[in-house]
Structures are given as C-alpha cells and as structure tokens.
Amino acid sequence: MTTSWFILFILTLIIIYHHVIYSAVMVWYGRHLKRKITTVEPNSFPAVAIIIPAYNEEEHINDKLANLLMLDYPADKLFIFICCDGCSDETANICRQWESQFQRANIHFQLQISTSNKGKLARLNQLMTMAQPYADLVALSDVSALISIDALKQAIYSFNDPKVGAITGNYLIYNGNTGEQQYWSWQNNMRFAESHLGSVIGGNGAFYIMRTRLFQPLPNDTINDDFMLPMQVLKQGYNVIYNECINSIELDVSSNEENHQRRQRIGAGNLQQLIRCRFVFNLHQPGVKWLFASGKGLRTLMPFIFIVYLGLTLSLASEGSLLALWLTGLQLTGYGLAALPLIGIKNKFLDKLHYLIGGYLSSLIGMVRYIFGQFKHGWKSQPPIHHYQNTSTLILKRFFDIVLSFIGLLLTLPLWSFIALLIRLDSKGDIFYRQVRVGQINDEHIMLFSMLKFRTMLPNAEAESGAVWSRKNDPRITRIGRFLRDTRLDELPQFINVIKGDMSLIGPRPERPELCGCLQNALPFYLERTRGLRPGVTGLAQVNQGYDSCIEDVKSKIAWDHAYAVALASPLQWLRMDCCILLKTAYIMVTRRGQ
Numbered sequence: 001m002t003t004s005w006f007i008l009f010i011l012t013l014i015i016i017y018h019h020v021i022y023s024a025v026m027v028w029y030g031r032h033l034k035r036k037i038t039t040v041e042p043n044s045f046p047a048v049a050i051i052i053p054a055y056n057e058e059e060h061i062n063d064k065l066a067n068l069l070m071l072d073y074p075a076d077k078l079f080i081f082i083c084c085d086g087c088s089d090e091t092a093n094i095c096r097q098w099e100s101q102f103q104r105a106n107i108h109f110q111l112q113i114s115t116s117n118k119g120k121l122a123r124l125n126q127l128m129t130m131a132q133p134y135a136d137l138v139a140l141s142d143v144s145a146l147i148s149i150d151a152l153k154q155a156i157y158s159f160n161d162p163k164v165g166a167i168t169g170n171y172l173i174y175n176g177n178t179g180e181q182q183y184w185s186w187q188n189n190m191r192f193a194e195s196h197l198g199s200v201i202g203g204n205g206a207f208y209i210m211r212t213r214l215f216q217p218l219p220n221d222t223i224n225d226d227f228m229l230p231m232q233v234l235k236q237g238y239n240v241i242y243n244e245c246i247n248s249i250e251l252d253v254s255s256n257e258e259n260h261q262r263r264q265r266i267g268a269g270n271l272q273q274l275i276r277c278r279f280v281f282n283l284h285q286p287g288v289k290w291l292f293a294s295g296k297g298l299r300t301l302m303p304f305i306f307i308v309y310l311g312l313t314l315s316l317a318s319e320g321s322l323l324a325l326w327l328t329g330l331q332l333t334g335y336g337l338a339a340l341p342l343i344g345i346k347n348k349f350l351d352k353l354h355y356l357i358g359g360y361l362s363s364l365i366g367m368v369r370y371i372f373g374q375f376k377h378g379w380k381s382q383p384p385i386h387h388y389q390n391t392s393t394l395i396l397k398r399f400f401d402i403v404l405s406f407i408g409l410l411l412t413l414p415l416w417s418f419i420a421l422l423i424r425l426d427s428k429g430d431i432f433y434r435q436v437r438v439g440q441i442n443d444e445h446i447m448l449f450s451m452l453k454f455r456t457m458l459p460n461a462e463a464e465s466g467a468v469w470s471r472k473n474d475p476r477i478t479r480i481g482r483f484l485r486d487t488r489l490d491e492l493p494q495f496i497n498v499i500k501g502d503m504s505l506i507g508p509r510p511e512r513p514e515l516c517g518c519l520q521n522a523l524p525f526y527l528e529r530t531r532g533l534r535p536g537v538t539g540l541a542q543v544n545q546g547y548d549s550c551i552e553d554v555k556s557k558i559a560w561d562h563a564y565a566v567a568l569a570s571p572l573q574w575l576r577m578d579c580c581i582l583l584k585t586a587y588i589m590v591t592r593r594g595q
Contacts, residue, residue, distance in 0.1 A: 018298040030189030049079040049135035053123035057143040075106040086117030144252035145206035165238025166210035169246025178351040195242035198287030202227035206248035224269030267363025268370035270300040303364035405498040426480040429459035437510035449502035452493040456481030507536030508561040540564040
C-alpha cells in the first residue's frame with residue numbers, strides 16, 4: 001500500500017507539473033515576451049522553394065494558389081512545386097489553369113500529376129529532392145492554410161543568424177470552436193517561449209521553412225513529417241525558432257470525425273517521435289532536453305498516466321481510503337463534465353475541458369493503434385468513410401467496449417475452466433475454436449481477424465462440406481455445444497477480440513470471408529454493414545434473429561444492421577439502443593433462447 005501511495009504522489013506531481021507549472025508558465029512567458037517586427041528588407045534574397053503535396057484539395061486549392069501568387073517576394077527567386085497525389089477530384093485541372101498566371105508573373109511553377117496515391121510523405125520526399133537544385137531554402141505548407149504576404153521576407157530576416165536551421169510561426173484557425181482556438185493560442189505562446197529558451201520542438205504543417213541542405217529523406221512509415229523534419233534540423237546542430245511575424249491561417253473546418261482521426265494520427269506520431277527523437281538527450285543543450293521532456297514527452301505519456309492514476313485511486317478507495325475516494329470522485333466528475341458537450345450542454349469552460357480530455361482520448365486510441373502496427377505505412381490522407389457516424393459516439397462506444405469487456409472477462413473467468421472441462425469430456429478436440437472472419441471495412445482495406453469461441457461442433461465438422469450455414473438440429477453440434485449456443489456462453493472468449501480491437505461488444509455479426517463474396521453478389525449493400533463499424537459479439541440483428549440458415553435470413557439481417565448503424569448518428573440514440581440490446585442479450589442467455 002505504501003508503494004501505491006508513493007506512485008500516486010509521484011504521478012500527482014507529474015500531472016500538476018505538466019499542466020500547471022510547465023504549461024502555464026510557458027504560456028505566461030510567451031505572452032509577455034516582446035514582439036519584434038522588422039520592416040527592413042534583407043540585402044539579398046536567396047532562392048526559396050515552396051513544396052505542396054496535394055490530395056483532393058479542390059475546395060481550397062484556388063485560395064492557396066492565389067495566396068502564393070501574391071506573396072511579397074522577388075518572382076525570379078521563388079519556385080513552386082506541387083504534386084497531385086492520385087487526386088480523384090478537380091485539383092489537378094485547377095492547378096493547370098493557374099500555370100499561365102504564374103508564368104506571366106515570372107514565377108517558376110512545376111506541377112507533377114500522379115495517378116496513384118502514395119501518401120503525403122512519399123510526395124514530400126519526392127518534391128524535396130526536386131527542389132534542392134533550385135533553392136537555398138524550402139518552405140512546406142498545407143493547401144488549406146494561407147500564409148501572410150510577407151512570410152518569406154520575415155523568414156529571410158531570421159535566417160541571417162547562421163545558427164538558425166528552420167523557422168515556424170503563428171498558427172491561426174479561421175473558424176475553430178472555443179476549445180480549439182484556446183488550445184492553439186496556448187501552443188503559439190509556448191512555441192514562442194521555447195524559441196527563446198532553446199529551440200522550438202517540432203513545427204506545424206501549415207507553414208515552416210528550413211535550409212534545403214539540411215533536408216534528409218524521412219523513413220516511409222513517418223507519421224508526423226512536420227515534426228520530424230524540424231527535429232532533423234535540431235539533430236544537425238541548428239536551432240528551430242519561432243517568428244511571431246509569420247502567420248498561417250487554417251481555412252479547413254474539420255468535422256468531428258475528421259478532427260478525431262487527425263488527433264489519433266497526432267497521438268500515434270507523438271509516440272513514434274518520442275521513440276525516434278531520443279537523440280535529443282545526447283545534445284549539449286540542456287534547455288532543449290528540458291523542453292522536449294517537459295512538453296512533448298509528458299504530453300505523449302499523459303493519457304497512460306491518467307489511466308494508471310485512476311486505477312490506483314480506485315484500488316486505494318476500495319481499501320477504505322477517503323482521500324483516494326475523493327480523488328476518484330474528482331476524476332470522474334472531470335470526465336463527466338468533459339462529456340457534457342456530447343449531449344448538447346456547452347459553455348466556454350466545458351468546451352475547453354471537452355477539447356482537452358477528448359484530445360487525450362483520441363491520442364490514446366492513436367497510440368494504441370500504433371503499438372498494434374496500424375501505422376506501418378505512415379499516414380495517408382483519405383476521405384471520411386461516414387458522415388452519419390457521430391465522432392463522440394464512436395469514442396464513447398470504444399471506451400465502453402474496453403471497460404465492459406475487461407469487467408465481463410474478469411466476472412466470467414471462473415466459468416471458463418468449468419466450460420473447458422465439459423467440452424473436453426463431451427468430445428475430443430480443442431477447447432477453443434478459431435475462425436477467420438471479416439471485420440471492419442474502410443477505404444483502404446477489409447480487415448480480417450481470427451475470432452475466438454468455445455468449440456461447439458465436432459472436430460473438423462466442415463472438413464468435407466466446407467463453409468455452410470447452421471441448421472436446426474445440426475448433427476455437427478455437440479451436446480455441450482448446444483447448451484453453450486442456447487445460452488450464448490460460447491461467445492465469452494470474444495471479450496479478448498473486443499479488447500484487441502477486432503470487434504465491438506455490439507455491432508453486425510462477423511461473417512466468414514468464404515461466404516462474403518456470394519452474399520455481396522446476391523445482396524446489394526451487404527459488405528457496407530461493417531463499413532466503418534466493427535462487428536459485434538451481439539447486436540440488433542443477433543437478438544432479433546438467430547443464426548443464419550439461408551440467404552433470406554441474411555437479407556432480413558441487413559436491415560437490422562443498417563438500422564443500428566444509423567443509430568450512431570446521436571450519442572443518446574446509440575446509448576438507448578445499446579442498453580436495449582444488452583438487456584435483450586441477457587434475457588436470451590438466461591432463458592436459453594439462443595440458437
């Protein structure tokens with residue numbers, strides 16, 4: 001118990017240090033630093049290349065090209081390189097229409113059009129290689145971000161210092177919510193403070209500029225290139241500074257789903273960065289080490305720290321500690337307040353708290369995905385799968401999947417050995433049955449996973465027949481297997497699939513890949529039932545129908561599955577639906593109405 005309290009004390013200090021001492025002091029310091037605005041033009045203008053990988057950017061590409069055309073910089077020293085990375089919209093055609101205007105302005109404009117989508121990182125490495133012979137400095141900027149007209153001249157002034165290797169600036173959001181606006185206001189002040197205390201840790205994809213000769217191609221699995229490239233500069237002994245006179249304005253208004261996905265990507269990238277940027281602690285710059293550890297390092301680890309903290313206080317509270325009980329209540333109250341905007345209760349404080357806690361949750365999901373190898377090929381910009389699925393619902397759904405599955409696993413584990421004994425006494429063969437099933441479908445791939453169940457059939461039941469539907473009084477089912485199916489106890493091992501992320505507690509039934517091809521040909525929109533949605537241990541179709549015995553059964557189940565997907569549009573509607581399904585599942589198990 002003493003050890004638990006000691007760990008809790010240390011974690012409390014870390015949480016207070018990161019959020020109150022370090023972050024608050026850095027924000028305050030950044031706000032009170034004197035701004036330096038220069039209007040003195042440099043004696044000479046080095047060649048500058050601006051590189052832009054673009055994927056389906058027809059909404060903002062006109063604004064971006066107009067912004068580049070109006071930059072206050074000598075035209076003969078400016079080079080624009082754009083790559084359309086397998087665009088399926090009008091981005092490439094719009095870029096072609098602007099070529100003549102850049103030519104008339106005497107600005108070098110080079111457009112690369114590729115029919116395949118290789119991702120931002122591959123195109124960035126390609127464009128950087130193309131730009132190196134032309135320019136001394138290279139700037140990277142997102143299509144959806146406009147930069148201030150004098151951004152390049154301000155950058156040139158900062159590069160007069162030979163120790164400066166890269167420069168970033170203010171990141172502003174045109175139409176962000178209260179929490180998002182506040183977060184980036186804090187971040188801008190913290191980066192300003194970092195710049196004065198040692199070096200800015202990382203950059204921002206909206207706009208940053210670096211010395212071309214310092215560029216080194218990034219590994220193909222790099223997630224956050226706008227962080228890793230400035231860190232490469234730092235590794236080579238140069239500083240990354242913040243120029244407060246350079247502004248970039250983000251035009252893109254992200255949906256909740258896009259924002260959730262973006263923050264997952266940032267979370268996964270943060271964990272990757274923490275691993276790959278260990279070189280920081282070998283630099284002879286104590287200030288940079290402190291900034292990296294206190295800022296990016298602790299921010300990355302904070303979701304895990306919060307989980308351990310809650311677990312410790314719950315454990316100590318269960319032993320009768322009033323202080324631990326109070327700390328647990330404080331945490332749960334905070335998480336509850338952060339969730340209120342999900343049901344429409346909003347004010348400035350709740351919006352900021354929701355953005356902070358929601359960001360940590362998204363980051364945690366992204367890091368878990370990275371640990372399980374889901375970012376092996378880096379990050380590709382892809383259009384959202386669904387607009388009807390509420391992001392808040394998906395986050396809450398995954399959270400409850402993990403929590404309830406752990407609880408279910410712990411409560412039912414005593415039954416596992418008893419069930420295993422009955423299976424072994426009833427028939428020869430393995431206790432568990434593993435079968436490949438079709439999981440979640442997204443724009444990139446169809447997920448296949450190995451579903452785990454207690455065995456209910458005779459060994460090698462499908463050796464001769466192949467994949468076939470179950471039928472009434474199926475002779476392949478053992479005596480104990482029939483009982484397990486009636487009570488749905490054969491599904492208990494699937495708690496492991498849920499925790500791993502293969503399945504959800506509630507969702508469409510996972511189908512076998514051998515049957516999916518035939519069903520998709522026979523039934524329109526069959527595969528769409530798990531598009532953007534994990535299959536479930538139980539579900540709306542499962543509690544309203546039994547096992548499939550013919551194609552007509554599958555046809556009626558499709559309607560149930562799509563009806564459940566529509567319920568995800570609203571957190572309250574989803575919660576009511578899931579509660580009803582769980583209660584009905586419990587009723588089926590108790591009354592042995594399963595099939």
